[in-house]
Amino acid sequence: MTTLQKLARFAAGFAARPLPPEVTHGAQRAVIDWLASVYPGLDTEAVQRLEQVLADDLDRGPSRLVDKGTGRAATARAAALYNGTAAHAAELDDSFRDAMYHPGAATIAGALAVAQATAASGPVFLRAVVLGYELSTRIGVVMGRPHYRYWHNTGTMGSFGAAAAAASLMALDQDATAHALAIAATFTAGLQQAFRSESMAKPLHAGRAAEAGVLAAQLAARGMRSSLDVLEGEAGLGHAMSDGPDWSAIDATLGKDFHVTRLTFKNHVGCGHNFPAIDGALALQQQHGFRHGDIDHLQLGVYQSTLDIAPHVDPRDADQARFSLHYMVATALVHGSVRLAAFEPARLADPDTRALMRRTTAALDPEVDAAFPGRRGARVRIRLRDGRTLERLQPDRKGDPELPLSDADLEDKLAELAGPAIGKSASRALITRIWALHDAPAVATLI
Secondary structure, eight states: OOHHHHHHHHHHHHTTSOOOHHHHHHHHHHHHHHHHHHHHHTTSHHHHHHHHHTGGGEEEEEEEOOOSSSOOEEOHHHHHHHHHHHHHHTSOOOBBGGGTBOHHHHHHHHHHHHHHHTTOOHHHHHHHHHHHHHHHHHHHHHHHHHHHTTBOHHHHTHHHHHHHHHHHHTTOOHHHHHHHHHHHHHHOOOBGGGGTSOOTTHHHHHHHHHHHHHHHHHHHHTTOOOOTTTTTSTTSHHHHHSSOOOOTTTTTTTTTSOGGGSOBOOSSSSOGGGHHHHHHHHHHHHHHOOOGGGEEEEEEEEOHHHHHHSBOSSOOSHHHHTTBHHHHHHHHHHHSOOOGGGGSHHHHTOHHHHHHHHTEEEEEOHHHHHHTTTOOOEEEEEEETTSOEEEEEEOSOBTBTTSOOOHHHHHHHHHHHHHHHHOHHHHHHHHHHHHTGGGOSOGGGOO
């Protein structure tokens, strides 16, 4: 059997298997976090421009946009594209670190669009979300660090997550599911260079992956076929976009180790590669009680991807600031946190933050880099003006499985980020509906 046939075999039998309660719960946590990421994304320029371009596909169709009203009607593919883009636009979405991938943005966007189009129940929707996470993250793990050197996994792996979820909701059989995944493989795209200088288009990677996955499943449902050895073939994804990895064990833990229960949920706003340095710096500040003005020099030891993806030493706008290690750590030490307000114009120009950035250096730390991607750490060394030197190895980020956000933390995140868009009472009602999805007769009432 080819790799995709193995994955499709699992998918075909997945509908008949009871989901463990902790897996259903993990999927509900992912949906809470997804919606917390979507609402602030609605105000970004990328999403607003996309909505204008999608005008011909809106106000008709069975699916809905997540918006500040009752949900604008859309075709399934347009809803997936829009909602997936919004979910990634504010840099708040979940991740599965071993796959170096934000699975929720595309997977849940695709699943929700098709669930609405097929009048699916809450349990069927959650099962599709789980399947999308499980298959796509495993493909990402096999593709590995060589893939992540140039490619944006949220765009490349996201198409598999959305395709698997859509295939599940459309009740495709094993053969059609395999072809849906194979078609999705030919749609994979998203270059890291797209956000190394100008990052406005970055969230489109997630949106296009969601749309591509839905389209792939729709085509497979109509009999479209593709090469089922597209992952391991000599001109396939593994050779073209990685280093020819070994696919033989990809299904070894399927149905046993559920990745949806081991997600990372963001505790700060911005590029997650910066978070361990933020957490380590704030921990030293809390422990030793110094202020930002007491710092003579701030030295950050990080893994290579942090240097590659968050390189802006002197960010000129909010987009660059979200990918600036120097800015995000400095603003955390000056203001105590990195929330949405950190990227407003006044904060970007804050003289205290800018002064601390000039006293900050960053370099590769071999020990920290060796642990990546399984662990996301940083080494923080602070020399104070009184002569003391403080150091901390921060092996994980708050929000990682080792330091998880609680259900209450996730609820507060959604209330904080959705509140400005839909109001506090509506945000709390939304949380209640998500926790009730495992019994909900129709997912259409979610938003």
